[in-house]
Amino acid sequence: MARSGINPISYRPWAGKRTRHIYRLYVISRAVFSEKVRSKGVLVLLFIGVILVHAFPLIFKVLLPHEGLTTDDMIGQGNTIFGGGLFLILSMLLAAVVSSDLVSRDLSDNSFVLYFSRPIRPLDYMVGKMAGGFSVMSIFCLLPVLAFGLAIIATQSGSDYLESLGVLGLGAVAGILTSVFFLGFGTMLSSVTRSRAYAGVGTFVSFFVLSLISGLFQNIDANWLLANPFNLLQYSYSMIFGKGLPEELSPNLYWAVISSILLLPLLVAYWRIHLKATGK
């Protein structure tokens, strides 16, 4: 047997030291992040989102005299970050684009085996992929919130910086919740189809259908408002910023719905990935 070429290249061993296991997860998330931030669709959404949602409240609040960062700067009417529907719609669109091929591409390319023949468990894979998606979502849902809050704190006339920082912390929690809320759902849909388009459109359509169902039944029972994901997030912001739920809603039902919508998609995605890891 002869290999082609006058002097075929012989096998060279590698003498480096292996990285720790946790670094492998970082490699997966970094690959997702670097690919997504090069995507034109993601860049356009991020640009439009930051300009329309975050820039105006920032300019408006910083220019007006203010004593500190308050919860009214974050939610409520007017130029607030979490108050407007645009933030939620753009977050959902961004999650649809970011999560559409997180898992579906590996389904369509059969490339799970490349990961699972390496020291990657289904949970590692999911954490790595979702961390990458989360870091992209954070560019819209978390970082501008922090920038907004810090800018207001930096220009505040009052001296209670601790309270302002507390509100900033709550804003960070709300931003993280928004990212995980949409990303988890998108990842679940990405894990059940090989088609990136189906996963992306499916995320959008699912939320739209849930909103319609909520709209149809909310006159019968106000608790049906919780079936609308956008309402659900708005109520969650109210809870986070200490404003509580509207009286007509059941708190127990709220906790049941928000827990389900956060956890069930992750469980479904994990189950699907686990099946693939064992070759089923």
Place this chain on the structure above:
Amino acid sequence: MKGDVEIGTEGLLVRYGPTIALDKLTVNIPPGIVGLLGPNGAGKSTLIKALLGLVDPERGSVRVRGLDPREDFVRVRDMIGYMPEHDCLINELNAVRLVSYMGQVSGVKSGSAIQRAHEVLDFVNLGEERYRQISSFSTGMKQRVKLAQALAHDPPLLLLDEPTNGMDPAGREEMLSLITDIGRAGKTVLLSSHVLDEVQVVCRHVTILHHGRLRGEGSVEELTTGKEGRYRVEARGSSPELRAFLERLESRFDVVSSQIFADRLEIVVDGLDGGGDVLGLAGPGLQIRSIRRGRPGLEEAFVETIGGG
């Protein structure tokens, strides 16, 4: 398990529902290039999954260089490079990015992963195409990239599943040459293949599975060495004469295999003292064209092993 065993299983029982994939399998795979043979459904893929710790055995144990793949999963999988049979490459990436990425997932630092990717892509002889998107690659090029990604972290054990699948004859020869080079570099290679000629060329040891059980193992030399008294006989004549001759042989000796092609008969017979035994049984209208001492090819040894109960 013996000291010179790289991979070993002991009484390994794996079920998929009611189907038994591995039936109390005990195998000992020594260092070097080892062929893993068996028909479809023999349990080859399940054995590979068990080595990677991807299946839950109902009973028994697996050891890869003395470690349990399920308990020491990071160390075991860092020791293994796996080249799957089917298409599995990420089509949107180019070869350098894919191999570098998979190297990093296997623990190569990002700084040296690109250099390592180029080294292994040079080794598998993938030229400037390495910068093209994998979706545009031919089957042969994809097979090379699959081998390269398995080598990206320089594992001491390689599991190669049908590495020459879909390749042209020149590509096959080159792939076998690469595998031989890898074996010379001191790695243990478990080569699962249906192409027995290839296994015979590159492997020094063979493990044969059938219905999830071990049906044979040993060096290629042992499996293909002719038994004492084994002869290959070729005869010509009319079909009835050939059949009568075959019946006479079967009544006296152990006929290992026989094939009748129109006016020609090819048989392998055990237990002969010499060619005279055959000549004595040939009828008047029959021509004995050749009587040779039998040294079976691997294919014949395989068929015999599988067919032997």
